[in-house]
Amino acid sequence: MSTYESGTTFVSLFYALIKAAQVYDLGNDVVQHGAQRFVHFLNTLLNLYSHIEIIRYRDYIFFNKQRLRFQIDGYASLQFLHERMKHLKIRNLVFKPGVEKEEIIIFASLFKDEDSFLKEYDRKKFHHVCVEFSTGDEEIPEFLRDSERIKRTYFKALAVTKNLLQNLWTRQPANVSSSRRIVYNLIDSLSHDEFGLLALTTIKNFDEYTYNHSLNVGVFSLALGQRIGLSKKDLAQVGTAGLLHDIGKVSIDKDIIYKDGKLTENEWEAVKLHSQFGVEQILQTRGLDETGLVSMAVCYQHHWNVDGTGYPRRKGTEKPFLFSKIVRICDSYDAMTTARVYQPIPYLPHIALRVLWQLRHICFDPVLVKVFIQLSGLYPLGSCLEMSTGDVALVLRQNPGHFSLPIVKIVLDKNQGPIEGPTIDLSVDKHVYIKKPVYPQKYDINPAEFFMKSPAGDSEVKIA
Ligand SMILES: [Fe+2]
Ligand SMILES: [Fe+2]
Numbered sequence: 001m002s003t004y005e006s007g008t009t010f011v012s013l014f015y016a017l018i019k020a021a022q023v024y025d026l027g028n029d030v031v032q033h034g035a036q037r038f039v040h041f042l043n044t045l046l047n048l049y050s051h052i053e054i055i056r057y058r059d060y061i062f063f064n065k066q067r068l069r070f071q072i073d074g075y076a077s078l079q080f081l082h083e084r085m086k087h088l089k090i091r092n093l094v095f096k097p098g099v100e101k102e103e104i105i106i107f108a109s110l111f112k113d114e115d116s117f118l119k120e121y122d123r124k125k126f127h128h129v130c131v132e133f134s135t136g137d138e139e140i141p142e143f144l145r146d147s148e149r150i151k152r153t154y155f156k157a158l159a160v161t162k163n164l165l166q167n168l169w170t171r172q173p174a175n176v177s178s179s180r181r182i183v184y185n186l187i188d189s190l191s192h193d194e195f196g197l198l199a200l201t202t203i204k205n206f207d208e209y210t211y212n213h214s215l216n217v218g219v220f221s222l223a224l225g226q227r228i229g230l231s232k233k234d235l236a237q238v239g240t241a242g243l244l245h246d247i248g249k250v251s252i253d254k255d256i257i258y259k260d261g262k263l264t265e266n267e268w269e270a271v272k273l274h275s276q277f278g279v280e281q282i283l284q285t286r287g288l289d290e291t292g293l294v295s296m297a298v299c300y301q302h303h304w305n306v307d308g309t310g311y312p313r314r315k316g317t318e319k320p321f322l323f324s325k326i327v328r329i330c331d332s333y334d335a336m337t338t339a340r341v342y343q344p345i346p347y348l349p350h351i352a353l354r355v356l357w358q359l360r361h362i363c364f365d366p367v368l369v370k371v372f373i374q375l376s377g378l379y380p381l382g383s384c385l386e387m388s389t390g391d392v393a394l395v396l397r398q399n400p401g402h403f404s405l406p407i408v409k410i411v412l413d414k415n416q417g418p419i420e421g422p423t424i425d426l427s428v429d430k431h432v433y434i435k436k437p438v439y440p441q442k443y444d445i446n447p448a449e450f451f452m453k454s455p456a457g458d459s460e461v462k463i464a
Contacts, residue, residue, distance in 0.1 A: 007063030248278030
């Protein structure tokens, strides 16, 4: 079930319970059954989400950041909830794990009128349901501001990465601690909106490949680390290591790194030395701590394959450690999907995923590849798709639980004219399906530009 479907079902069950609690005694079977169904559904959702949050903002209702549309189906319940929340000056409702039937019945019964709600809500002391009241009527919800904040964090991180590498290149003192700070900001953005941050990895600057690549590998490593449940401290380490994995390239002749053509065998051997040079670069930084040591290990091992091949050479028994295996995958994926001098046409994202999958057990850790594909979905963010309708769409967000059915935005009509088309949740709208992924260049579309322009809170989804 998509977030959208979960949201509409949640609202209609809550509406039924409130109505029942207004009409019948709280001990009546209708109320008891309504509460039972609601709690059962809520607990199912709480296996997927840490909590459920309903936000009212202007004329909208958001369910876990997903805007619900007023459709014929479910109109009454959504309209009722919106009107009640507005009337009671409720800004948001949060349902946490542990809600029981008795607690939710009392809570639902408060929705009668303003006086009883305000008085009783404070008096009853609910433990698993929280209400936040409006102070002003039009406060923009925090998460709608996230989109802009995430973009700022990404570009700040890009500037820090660029500055760090440029300083090292010109043998000036590099401020490594600023890269740590920025990694914590990225972790924060990721916890707010994983897809919002990942969307920005579609920014691939041909001329400044090294900087964008370093940052994108850092971002992917954080996202993959988060998916496997790393602690914040470990995330900071793997993120920093991802950011610094190619730092050794600053010790290599710039003419080779930026050579406009195929590398000779000798030049290629020189490039391979960046793994060792990375260790040296980090050793030279002041105040070497645990994160620095981890980054050194990742610099050294990030071209090691799980089958024992790769460079630098090693003893047969030596294996890359977890963070190196994470960076190995993220590094390869970003490199494959980016145009470079010797790869003018990059891999389409779904093909790059297929390569990762085919080379699991050989180059990449199979479990981590699986998690990476779950994270990216079958059609990663920014993928350009030809739809069954003839329209062309971009993948906007993944759909948890439906990894081949993302949320897409129609950007070209069937005559290939640019349009501000609808956003479609393909797990909901079964009339439209993906015909095939295509190169965005074929239609003169730049997914990165699209994500940069897309307005905050673009989460309105068309439903069949
Ligand atoms: Fe590398
Ligand atoms: Fe790399």
